[in-house]
Amino acid sequence: MGRKILNSFHWLGFSFLEPLVRLIRGEEPKKNGLIIFRKVIVPIASVLLFLGVCNYFAHYLYAVERERKIEKTLATQGEEAALAMQECIDSGDLSCKPNSLxxxxxxxxxxxxxxxxxxxxxxxxxxxxxxxxxxxxxxxxxxxxxxxxxxxPSFVDQIMTSLETVFAGFLLAALLAIPAGIVLGLSETLRTALNWVIQIFKPVSPVVWLLLVSMVVKTILASADMDKSFVISFISVGLCSMWATLVNTAMGVSSVDKDYLNVSKVLRLGVFSNVFKVILPSSIPLIFTGLRITLSVAWMVLIAIELLAQSPGLGSFVWEEFQNGANDSNAKIIVAMFVIGGIGFALDRMMMLVQKAVSYESRA
Amino acid sequence: MAAFLEIRNVSKSFGTGSSRVEVLKNINLTIEEGEFIAIVGFTGSGKTTLISLIAGLIEPDEGEILLKGKRISGPGPDRGVVFQNYSLLPWLSVAGNVNMAVKQVFPKMKSKERKEHVARYIEMVNLTSALHKMPSELSGGMRQRVSVARALAMDPEILLLDEPLSALDALTRGSLQIEIERIWRESKKTVMLITNDVDEGILLADRVIPLKPGPRATLGTIFPINFKRPRDKATINADENFKKERNAINSYLMELGKFRSASNKKVYHLPQIEPQLPRQKKAIV
Structure with missing residues (x-):
C-alpha cells in the first residue's frame, strides 16, 4: 500500500512528498525529518518571506502614493480639501483609494x-x-x-477560452512541425536549404506573427461567418511556438544512433518501416522535449496575442482591467498573473508526464 | 565447387587527398561452409571495416566479396551481424527485438509460428526468463545474447561477430565463449569472429587469421587450430599445444606491432613553458 502511494507520487512528480509519507510511517525519523525540513519547510518559508517583502513594498508604495495625492489636493484645492482627502483615504473608502501596487x-x-x-x-x-x-x-x-x-464572460470563462486557444494553437504547431521536422531530419539537403528560413522566422516576435496572420485571415475569411479573432490568435500561437518542435524533431531524426540505422540496413527495412519502426521511436524523447517547449511558449505568447487581437481570454482580461482602472483592477491583474503562471506550470507538468509515459528512456 | 565466402583483392580507404587513409589493402580470404574463422588484430587495425564490408554496410574500393558465388552488394539478412555494442532497439523488449527481425526476414510466417520461432532462438541463448524485459533491464552479457539470438533468428548464411565480447567482464566473456561455441555446433552456421583476444580465437575457431595492423592492413599467416570439439576452456588451457599456438600467434602479432610503432614514429616538440609567478598586487592610489 505504502509502496504504491510512493510510486504514484514519484510518477506524478510529487516525489518531494515521499519523506513525509515515510515519516508518518515511522521510517528513519531523523533523516526524513531533515529532508522534510529542506524540501518542504524551507520552500514554504521562502514563499512566506516573499509575501512579506511584497507586502512591505506595497505598503511603501501606497504611502508614497497617498502623500502625493494629499499634496496634489493641497496644491489645487486648498487645506480643507486636503484634510478631507486624508481622512477619506485613511477611512479605507474605495472611492479615494490611491492607485498603487x-x-x-x-x-x-x-x-x-x-x-x-x-x-x-x-x-x-x-x-x-x-x-x-x-x-x-x-x-x-x-x-x-x-x-x-x-x-x-466571467474570469473562469476567460481562462477556458484561453485554454481552448492554446490547445488549438498547440495542435496546429504539432501537426505542422512534427511531419516537417521528420522530413527535414531525413534530408540533409532540405535541412541546409531551409535552415536560413527557420533561423529567420524563429526569433520573430509574436506581435509580428499576429499582424501577418491577420493580413491573411482577414482576406480568406472575409465573408465566412466565424469567430475571426479566435482563428487569428490560435494560428499566431501555433506559428510562434512551432519552431522548438520543428528544430527538435529534425535534430532527433537526423541524429538517430548509427547502430540502430545499421540494424535497419541489415534487416533491409523499407523507407516506411525504417521511419516508423526505427527513426521515430528513437527520436521520440527529443520530439517531446520540443513539444514541451512549444506548449510553454504557446502559453506565454498567447497572453500577448490575446491582448492585441482583442480575442476573449486571459490576455484581453488583463488588458481590459488595465484600461478599466477601477480601484481593484490592479489586484485583479496580479490575480491573473498568478493564474497564468500556475496554468503554465500545470501544462508543463502535464507534458512532462506524457513525455515520461511515451519515451523509452524512463522505462529503465 | 566455389568457396562459400570469398574475399578477392579487397581494398578500402577513407577520406580524400592528403587525409586519405588506406585502411585495408589486398585482402584475400576463402571461407568454407560451416567453418568458424577468427580474425585477430590490434584495435584500429581495420577489423570493423572488414566486417562492415562483408556485411555490406560499406562498399569496397577495389576487389569483390562473393557469398556462394554471388557478389555482395548492400546489406542483407543473409549475413547476420552481431555488433560490438549490441545495437538493440531500446524501445522494444527482448522478444520484440528478435520478432522485428524475424517479421522482416520471413514476412509470410504466421503470427503463431513466428512467436515459436522467436521463442526457440531466445531459448537457444538461455534468455527465456527475460523474454519480456527491456534491453535497459539486462546486463551487458544478456544484451549481447539477445543480439546473437536476433542474428541467428534471421537464419543467415553466415554469422558475423564484431568483437561481441570485448565490452564484457572476464567471467561473462568466458561463459559466453563456451555458449557461442555450442550455438555454432548446434546451428551449423558459418561464423566469422572478429576479436582482439588471441585466446578467444584459439578457443573457438578452426582457423585464426591475424590482421596485420593498418594503415594498408592485410591478412597474415593462417594458423589452423585442431583441438577436439566440443572445446572446453579448462582442457584447452592445460594442453601443451594451446600454449604453443598462442605463443606463435602472439609473437607474430608482436612482431607486426613493433613494425607498426616504428613506422608511425612521430616526434612531438613540446613547448618550453616556465611557470609565471603571480605578480605582487600594487595598491591603487
Whole structure:
C-alpha cells in the first residue's frame, strides 16, 4: 500500500512528498525529518518571506502614493480639501483609494471578488438558459439559430477560452512541425536549404506573427461567418511556438544512433518501416522535449496575442482591467498573473508526464 | 565447387587527398561452409571495416566479396551481424527485438509460428526468463545474447561477430565463449569472429587469421587450430599445444606491432613553458 502511494507520487512528480509519507510511517525519523525540513519547510518559508517583502513594498508604495495625492489636493484645492482627502483615504473608502501596487491582502480580495463574480454570472447564465429554453426549442423547429447568452464572460470563462486557444494553437504547431521536422531530419539537403528560413522566422516576435496572420485571415475569411479573432490568435500561437518542435524533431531524426540505422540496413527495412519502426521511436524523447517547449511558449505568447487581437481570454482580461482602472483592477491583474503562471506550470507538468509515459528512456 | 565466402583483392580507404587513409589493402580470404574463422588484430587495425564490408554496410574500393558465388552488394539478412555494442532497439523488449527481425526476414510466417520461432532462438541463448524485459533491464552479457539470438533468428548464411565480447567482464566473456561455441555446433552456421583476444580465437575457431595492423592492413599467416570439439576452456588451457599456438600467434602479432610503432614514429616538440609567478598586487592610489 505504502509502496504504491510512493510510486504514484514519484510518477506524478510529487516525489518531494515521499519523506513525509515515510515519516508518518515511522521510517528513519531523523533523516526524513531533515529532508522534510529542506524540501518542504524551507520552500514554504521562502514563499512566506516573499509575501512579506511584497507586502512591505506595497505598503511603501501606497504611502508614497497617498502623500502625493494629499499634496496634489493641497496644491489645487486648498487645506480643507486636503484634510478631507486624508481622512477619506485613511477611512479605507474605495472611492479615494490611491492607485498603487496591491498588497497580498488586496490580491486575495481580488481573487475572492473574481470568484464571486463568476458565481453571479453562472447563475445569470443558468437563468437565461431556463428562460430561453422554450423559445429556443421553437426556433429550432422553425430552423432558426437559437438565442445565445451574450453577457460579459466571467474570469473562469476567460481562462477556458484561453485554454481552448492554446490547445488549438498547440495542435496546429504539432501537426505542422512534427511531419516537417521528420522530413527535414531525413534530408540533409532540405535541412541546409531551409535552415536560413527557420533561423529567420524563429526569433520573430509574436506581435509580428499576429499582424501577418491577420493580413491573411482577414482576406480568406472575409465573408465566412466565424469567430475571426479566435482563428487569428490560435494560428499566431501555433506559428510562434512551432519552431522548438520543428528544430527538435529534425535534430532527433537526423541524429538517430548509427547502430540502430545499421540494424535497419541489415534487416533491409523499407523507407516506411525504417521511419516508423526505427527513426521515430528513437527520436521520440527529443520530439517531446520540443513539444514541451512549444506548449510553454504557446502559453506565454498567447497572453500577448490575446491582448492585441482583442480575442476573449486571459490576455484581453488583463488588458481590459488595465484600461478599466477601477480601484481593484490592479489586484485583479496580479490575480491573473498568478493564474497564468500556475496554468503554465500545470501544462508543463502535464507534458512532462506524457513525455515520461511515451519515451523509452524512463522505462529503465 | 566455389568457396562459400570469398574475399578477392579487397581494398578500402577513407577520406580524400592528403587525409586519405588506406585502411585495408589486398585482402584475400576463402571461407568454407560451416567453418568458424577468427580474425585477430590490434584495435584500429581495420577489423570493423572488414566486417562492415562483408556485411555490406560499406562498399569496397577495389576487389569483390562473393557469398556462394554471388557478389555482395548492400546489406542483407543473409549475413547476420552481431555488433560490438549490441545495437538493440531500446524501445522494444527482448522478444520484440528478435520478432522485428524475424517479421522482416520471413514476412509470410504466421503470427503463431513466428512467436515459436522467436521463442526457440531466445531459448537457444538461455534468455527465456527475460523474454519480456527491456534491453535497459539486462546486463551487458544478456544484451549481447539477445543480439546473437536476433542474428541467428534471421537464419543467415553466415554469422558475423564484431568483437561481441570485448565490452564484457572476464567471467561473462568466458561463459559466453563456451555458449557461442555450442550455438555454432548446434546451428551449423558459418561464423566469422572478429576479436582482439588471441585466446578467444584459439578457443573457438578452426582457423585464426591475424590482421596485420593498418594503415594498408592485410591478412597474415593462417594458423589452423585442431583441438577436439566440443572445446572446453579448462582442457584447452592445460594442453601443451594451446600454449604453443598462442605463443606463435602472439609473437607474430608482436612482431607486426613493433613494425607498426616504428613506422608511425612521430616526434612531438613540446613547448618550453616556465611557470609565471603571480605578480605582487600594487595598491591603487
Amino acid at each position: 496591491p498588497s497580498p491582502g488586496d490580491v486575495w480580495n481580488g481573487a475572492v471578488t473574481l470568484i464571486e463574480d463568476h458565481k453571479t454570472i453562472s447563475a445569470d447564465k443558468e437563468a437565461f438558459r431556463e428562460k430561453t429554453a422554450g423559445i429556443n426549442a421553437k426556433r429550432k423547429a422553425q430552423g432558426k439559430e437559437p438565442i445565445t447568452y451574450t453577457g460579459r
